[in-house]
Structure formats: structure tokens, C-alpha cells
Amino acid sequence: MGTGCGSSGIWLLRGMRPDAILTTVDVDPEYQEMARAAFRRAGFPANRARLIQGRAMDVLPRLTDGAYDMVFVDAAKEEYPRFLTEALRLLRVGGIVVFNNGLEAAPVPDGPLSVPGAQRSVREVGRLIREDESLVPLLLPVGEGLLAAIREEAS
Numbered sequence: 117m118g119t120g121c122g123s124s125g126i127w128l129l130r131g132m133r134p135d136a137i138l139t140t141v142d143v144d145p146e147y148q149e150m151a152r153a154a155f156r157r158a159g160f161p162a163n164r165a166r167l168i169q170g171r172a173m174d175v176l177p178r179l180t181d182g183a184y185d186m187v188f189v190d191a192a193k194e195e196y197p198r199f200l201t202e203a204l205r206l207l208r209v210g211g212i213v214v215f216n217n218g219l220e221a222a223p224v225p226d227g228p229l230s231v232p233g234a235q236r237s238v239r240e241v242g243r244l245i246r247e248d249e250s251l252v253p254l255l256l257p258v259g260e261g262l263l264a265a266i267r268e269e270a271s
């Protein structure tokens with residue numbers, strides 16, 4: 117979620133089985149059109165990607181439970197904890213949820229400096245993942261950091 121101009125979608129499509137379908141959500145119709153064109157230019161037929169326009173929290177509840185191998189989140193950091201709940205519902209057992217900007221999830225102690233809301237939210241999702249025993253956590257120090265969790269069993 118957070119299709120943007122489609123670059124993460126292209127990387128995901130390149131790693132997916134040839135019969136697998138990418139579902140990608142963005143609130144901005146211009147980004148969805150830009151991504152659609154980028155997927156086409158990258159050589160993917162239109163039926164490999166389902167682009168849904170709308171706010172993630174309006175769209176995700178309408179998607180099928182346990183039907184997804186991977187959920188990649190790169191939108192609206194303030195909503196990361198709610199996206200985690202939705203992602204865990206959407207993932208099959210053994211599936212993985214990945215949050216961009218994961219390095220902001222480091223559990224640094226609270227100090228006198230105020231932490232912006234978006235960063236607080238990423239830290240909160242880090243805490244939720246660490247404390248959920250049904251998840252295997254993973255933090256990759258690439259780019260802005262990828263915080264991931266494998267769903268080992270039903271939460």
C-alpha cells in the first residue's frame with residue numbers, strides 16, 4: 117500500500133511468481149495512473165496488477181482474509197499500527213508484512229525532545245511486532261529500514 121509512482125511495485129512484481137498478482141492501493145489517482153504506466157513499461161501485462169484507488173483504511177477491510185503472501189506498507193506512517201492489524205488479517209500463515217521506514221522503530225528511550233507523531237507511530241508498530249509471540253520480527257538496515265514480521269500462526 118502506497119503505490120506511489122510504482123517503483124516498489126515493479127520490484128515486487130519482479131520477485132513474484134509469474135502467475136501471482138500484485139494488489140496495490142493509493143489514495144491519489146494520479147499516482148495510480150503513473151504506476152499503471154510504469155508497470156506496463158517494465159513489461160508486466162495489465163492483469164498482473166490490481167490497482168485500487170482509495171484510502172488504505174477504507175480499502176483494506178474489503179480485501180479477503182488470509183489471501184496474501186506479503187503486505188508491503190509505504191504510506192501514512194501515522195496509520196502504521198492500524199495497517200499492522202489489517203495486514204495480519206490479510207496474510208496467510210507464513211506470510212510476511214514489511215514496513216518501510218523501519219529504522220524509525222528503534223526503541224530509543226523517551227527524552228525531553230518531542231518525537232513527531234509519525235515517528236511515534238512507527239515505534240509503536242515496532243513494539244507491537246516485538247511483543248506479539250505469533251510473529252517472527254526482522255529489521256533490515258537498507259534504505260530507510262525495512263521492519264518485517266512473518267506471521268507464524270493465527271494471532
Ligand SMILES: C[S@@+](CC[C@H](N)C(=O)[O-])C[C@H]1O[C@@H](n2cnc3c(N)ncnc32)[C@H](O)[C@@H]1O
Binds near residue numbers: 119123124125172195
Ligand atoms: C512514499 S510514497 C510511496 C512510494 C512507493 N512505494 C513507490 O515505490 O513509488 C507514499 C504514497 O502513499 C500514498 N498514501 C498516503 N496516505 C495514504 C493512505 N491513507 N491510503 C492510501 N495511500 C496513501 C501517497 O499518495 C503516496 O503515493
